[in-house]
Amino acid sequence: MIDLIQTLGSGILVGLVYALLGLCIVIIFKASEAFNFAIGEFLILGSFLFYVLFFNETLPWHRALPLGVLIFLFFSYVFFFDIRARFVIAIPSGLVAGFLIFCVLFFGLNLSSLVSSSLLRFIIALPMGLLAAGFVGSMVERITIKPLLGRSPISMTIITLGLGFFLRGCIQLIWGSHAYPFFLDLPDITMEMGDFLFLSDPIWAGILSLLTFGLVIVFLFRSRWGLAIRATSEDQAKAMAFGINSRFILLIVWAISALCIAVAGIMISNFGALQVGMGYVGLRAIPVVLIGGMDSIGGALIGGIIVGVCESLAGTYIEPMGLIGFKDVAPYILLLIVLFIRPYGLFGTVRIERV
Amino acid sequence: MLSIENLRVVYHDVISVLNGISLGVKDGEVLIIIGANGAGKTTLLRSISGMIEFYDGDIIEGDVKMDGTSIKGLDATDIMKRFDLTYVMEDRPVFWYLTIEENLGAASFSRWDKRVKADMEEVFGYFPVLRSMKGKRAGYASGGEQQMLAIGMALMTKPKILLLDEPSLGLAPLITEELFSIISQLNQTGITIMLVEQNAHAALGIGTRGYVVEMGRIVLDGTAQELLENEDVREFYLGSGKKERKSYKDAKRYKRRKRWL
Numbered sequence: 001m002i003d004l005i006q007t008l009g010s011g012i013l014v015g016l017v018y019a020l021l022g023l024c025i026v027i028i029f030k031a032s033e034a035f036n037f038a039i040g041e042f043l044i045l046g047s048f049l050f051y052v053l054f055f056n057e058t059l060p061w062h063r064a065l066p067l068g069v070l071i072f073l074f075f076s077y078v079f080f081f082d083i084r085a086r087f088v089i090a091i092p093s094g095l096v097a098g099f100l101i102f103c104v105l106f107f108g109l110n111l112s113s114l115v116s117s118s119l120l121r122f123i124i125a126l127p128m129g130l131l132a133a134g135f136v137g138s139m140v141e142r143i144t145i146k147p148l149l150g151r152s153p154i155s156m157t158i159i160t161l162g163l164g165f166f167l168r169g170c171i172q173l174i175w176g177s178h179a180y181p182f183f184l185d186l187p188d189i190t191m192e193m194g195d196f197l198f199l200s201d202p203i204w205a206g207i208l209s210l211l212t213f214g215l216v217i218v219f220l221f222r223s224r225w226g227l228a229i230r231a232t233s234e235d236q237a238k239a240m241a242f243g244i245n246s247r248f249i250l251l252i253v254w255a256i257s258a259l260c261i262a263v264a265g266i267m268i269s270n271f272g273a274l275q276v277g278m279g280y281v282g283l284r285a286i287p288v289v290l291i292g293g294m295d296s297i298g299g300a301l302i303g304g305i306i307v308g309v310c311e312s313l314a315g316t317y318i319e320p321m322g323l324i325g326f327k328d329v330a331p332y333i334l335l336l337i338v339l340f341i342r343p344y345g346l347f348g349t350v351r352i353e354r355v
Numbered sequence: 356m357l358s359i360e361n362l363r364v365v366y367h368d369v370i371s372v373l374n375g376i377s378l379g380v381k382d383g384e385v386l387i388i389i390g391a392n393g394a395g396k397t398t399l400l401r402s403i404s405g406m407i408e409f410y411d412g413d414i415i416e417g418d419v420k421m422d423g424t425s426i427k428g429l430d431a432t433d434i435m436k437r438f439d440l441t442y443v444m445e446d447r448p449v450f451w452y453l454t455i456e457e458n459l460g461a462a463s464f465s466r467w468d469k470r471v472k473a474d475m476e477e478v479f480g481y482f483p484v485l486r487s488m489k490g491k492r493a494g495y496a497s498g499g500e501q502q503m504l505a506i507g508m509a510l511m512t513k514p515k516i517l518l519l520d521e522p523s524l525g526l527a528p529l530i531t532e533e534l535f536s537i538i539s540q541l542n543q544t545g546i547t548i549m550l551v552e553q554n555a556h557a558a559l560g561i562g563t564r565g566y567v568v569e570m571g572r573i574v575l576d577g578t579a580q581e582l583l584e585n586e587d588v589r590e591f592y593l594g595s596g597k598k599e600r601k602s603y604k605d606a607k608r609y610k611r612r613k614r615w616l
Contacts, residue, residue: 149409224460224467231450231461237409238448243435243465243512 002195007316008309009198013206015308020209020264022288022300023216024257029294030233031253032145034156039261040282041167045136046262047269047278048175050129051182054121056108063174064105072098074139082248118185129266130259137258138251140167145254146247149236164279172276179275184266205267212263216256217297229253287331291338293345302346307331356382357403357440357516357547362417364395364402364571366410372398374571375417380516381564385539385548387579389555389592390568396551397445399568400518403549404442405431436465441514445521445551447501448508451494455485455504458493462508471511478507481537499530506537516547523554535561555592559583567592 021039028036036042051057059067076094079085085093115121144159184204191198220226229249232239236246261282268281284307292303314330338346357380364373372395380386390396401407403419405426419427421438434440450458459478463471479486482503488496493504502522509517519538523531531554539561542548552558559565559579567575567588575585582588 224464227453227457227461228464230453230457231464234450234452235448237406238444238450239461240409240431241404241406241442241444241448242462242508243432243441244461245430245432 003316006196006198007312009196010202011309011312012305013198013202013308014312015305016206016209016213017264017267017304018284018288018307019301019304020213020260021282021285022292022304023213023297024260024264025285025289026292026295026297026300027216027220027229027233027253028257029289031229031250032149032156033153034145034160035294036257037157037160038140038164038167039285040279041164041171042133042137042258042261043265043268043282044171044274044276044279045167045265046129046133046258047182047265047274048171049132049136050125050262050266051180051269051274052105053109053111053129053132054125054184055180056110057180058108059105059174061106064102067105067174068098068102070098070139071101071135074135074142078138078142078251082251119187122184122186126266130262133262134255134259137261138255140258141251141254145250149247149250168276168279175276177276179273182269182272182274184270186270201270205270208263208267212260213301216260219256220297225252284331287335290335290345291331293348296345296347299345299347306334310334356380356422357549358420359399359403360418360420362399362402362419363415364398364407364412365415366398366412368413372412372571373402376568376571376573377417378566378573378576380547380549382547383542383545384563385542385550385561387555387558387562387565387582388549388551388568389553389558389565389582389588391591392553394568395571396568397520398571400442400520400549400551404440404518405429405434406442406444432465435512439513439515440518441509441512441516442518443505443509443520443522445524447498447505447524449493449496449501449504451492453493454490455493455496456489458504458508459511463511466513474511474513478510481510481540482507499526499534502526502530502534503537506534506541510541514546516549517541519548519550521551521553523552523557528557531557555588556583 021043024042025036025039028034072094074094075097076090079090079093080087109125111121111125115124140163144163145156148156148159186200186204188200189203190200191203220229228239228244229252231242232244232246232249239249240246269278288303288307289300290303291306292299292301310330311327315327318326318330342348359376359378361375361377362373363371363375365371376395376399378386388396388399398407398412401410401412402414403426405428407414409431414427417427418425421440426434426438426440429437431442450461453461456475459475460471463474479489484500485504485507488500493501496504506519506522522534522538526534535557538548538550542561550558550562559582562579565577565579565582566573567582575582575588577585583593
């Protein structure tokens with residue numbers, strides 16, 4: 001019994017991280033009907049961006065400079081074409097952004113010399129890392145997805161497949177493929193009650209994931225921009241006809257998605273070390289969204305928890321029987337069963353039928 | 356004053372839909388455009404409102420001018436914001452999974468300010484039926500209610516010119532009548548209306564001027580009254596030409612005059 005509760009508890013905590021991954025897939029799927037297969041690469045990229053800021057990692061100039069130039073081009077582009085700033089404003093703001101990024105990558109942010117407390121450092125570095133991840137997400141959208149607006153969602157999905165390989169190559173080029181030690185040193189909130197023991201890291205992961213999940217939902221359902229996102233998700237043409245700039249909305253959706261993936265990535269890296277090969281964890285989002293329903297946000301939460309619990313149950317009860325590695329397969333078996341019974345997932349949208 | 360000059364539009368680089376269409380919309384009028392299926396009416400509205408690019412169409416010749424300024428090639432949202440021109444797409448362009456209130460809110464996205472609530476009340480004033488069901492998802496509303504909502508959403512964008520694409524599509528005659536009376540009310544508040552219709556009789560009833568489009572060209576124009584009395588329009592669009600019986604064979608062999616002018 002103690003075993004069971006312990007297993008369920010840790011399963012739910014991990015499940016919350018998976019739920020966040022699922023949410024990232026779901027909002028992109030709702031907005032553009034494309035499945036983002038590059039989620040694993042976004043996850044590593046987000047973690048690395050945070051790593052650079054938090055652990056004061058620096059890059060040699062021949063790696064930092066191209067990134068700075070890239071940021072400059074992208075910023076100028078977005079300022080000029082999307083925000084409709086004038087040329088004299090767009091170019092300098094792009095230059096400033098590119099220079100800042102170059103400085104951060106080349107000289108390092110050196111947060112540790114400014115702030116001694118690791119919690120405070122985390123609080124400062126997290127938003128910056130997430131913002132960076134969001135920018136990368138929007139940059140990727142601008143370059144790869146925007147030209148396909150109005151085309152078949154399948155082509156977008158295929159693009160994300162290729163994008164995954166491309167991003168993985170880039171990350172390997174920039175940061176190499178060795179493992180980086182990743183220790184956030186958050187305050188210890190390990191819970192020990194009688195026979196139960198919940199470690200600090202998973203609890204932090206669960207809390208932060210749930211918090212991010214909640215913030216995204218509040219943004220989507222309580223704000224004006226969220227309303228525009230939901231309208232665009234339903235029909236891009238209609239949204240455009242009523243004055244919602246679908247292209248910009250799609251950019252924002254990708255940014256939010258990349259940002260949430262980065263949160264999940266940081267939490268998952270915190271369990272162990274950070275390296276390029278970690279990207280496969282992102283694919284855990286596939287059973288999450290398919291079980292929960294591809295277009296259901298609540299379904300992502302439930303699906304995530306189901307996958308997390310299923311995984312840890314398999315780890316506790318089935319693996320000791322000699323089936324090592326069954327933990328990673330169990331969610332997919334569950335997925336098969338769910339798809340047999342409900343092909344649209346547990347909470348997939350019931351299509352509105354007028355009567 | 357909106358003027359379309361010799362507009363040619365091609366879809367997917369091969370399908371030529373508008374073949375040099377020219378017309379003008381005067382401020383404060385209700386302009387009716389009638390034509391058979393595939394004549395290019397919807398394409399005309401799409402190219403005016405800047406949506407044509409989204410449907411993979413190209414304006415290869417001609418120009419669309421708003422008070423002398425060319426709006427060709429601008430983004431749909433830009434045209435809407437800068438020239439107060441709103442396009443209500445055909446087949447009831449409402450967001451099915453949003454509630455009616457959210458629909459109206461989404462439509463006012465481009466000009467969100469303190470007056471949105473007041474404007475919503477104004478829309479509910481035009482369409483009282485929407486007020487009673489504002490918390491309901493638009494997908495569950497009836498066809499007439501959805502069309503009213505679509506026009507209400509267009510009103511939330513504060514248009515000076517309203518392009519309506521077949522508002523009567525799939526609606527009962529009584530609802531159509533109500534809708535058209537509201538459209539002419541809107542016109543009296545100063546909104547210029549360009550109305551594309553299959554239901555020629557009802558549309559010409561509220562219109563000031565009209566054009567007949569065929570094969571991507573204007574084949575006939577005149578005041579609404581003239582069109583209502585025109586022999587050819589009566590025969591082809593109002594279904595009330597000469598009284599004697601006609602052989603179906605004649606119609607099938609395309610004996611009818613294609614060029615009217």
